[in-house]
Amino acid sequence: MKEGIHPKYQEVEVRCACGATWKTRSTKDELRLEICSNCHPFFTGRQKLIDTEGRVERFTKKFGAQTSEARKAADKAKKAAKAEARQSA
Secondary structure (H helix, E strand, O other), X not given: OOOOOOOOOEEEEEEEOOOOEEEEEEOXXXXXXXXXXXXXXXXXXXXXXXXXXXXXXXHHHHXXXXXXXXXXXXXXXXXXXXXXXXXXX
């Protein structure tokens, strides 16, 4: 290996936005993460929304927050109204 061309490989402390810290080795002085395995939904099984631009709020305002049961009930009511309209005509 040539001398003087390789970066210094040192021990650093990694910090996540959730507060978790651990030590590893890196060529950078410090490492800061937004999501780690302690807070990522894939590993924890919990849903965590990270919405900095308000996209989720705009979506729920536009389309409403409906559950699958509410959609099924609305479809049944629509079908019943159509059937009633056919019978009265």
